[in-house]
Amino acid sequence: MKSFAIAAALVLGLSVSGQAAAADIEVVNPFMRAAPMTGGTGAAFLTIHNHGGADRLLAAEAGISKSVELHTHVKDGDIYRMRKVESLALPEHGTVELKPGGDHIMFIGLNAPVKEGAAVQLTLKFEKAGAVVVQVPVQAAGAMAPGAAMPGGMMHKH
Ligand SMILES: [Cu+2]
8 A cells, every 4th residue: 555655646746735746746734823913924844754765855835825935043152143055965764853943944925914723725836756735734833843833633644
């Protein structure tokens, strides 16, 4: 069954799921923070399990904002600042965690407020695995971890 699932994912090129898998990429625990301002920014976080060879996350796309960037935090004196990065490396059979205070996906110029309880469709573009579509649940504005503010039964935990 497992080989069939992988073959199907390869044929489709992408799948729509909270734990999307294209080829060897598995995305789990996605969440986004509610963002109140049209024209403002928002951030999403998720964990990527790479079950194959080394790959790179090259870009993210979503219809909710003018642009979407890959960001990291860098230490500047005593302050951590966000900085755009061109890609995020995925080690062979490795896991990359995008989380508050570290790497994240940044939405710039929101078309509308992003409300808690909604879901945002996000397309991740990988160098080798191609496109992976993830449904990202929107949590409270200050959420630090997936599921922390989600209603019961809506979590995708593994
Ligand atoms: Cu950022």
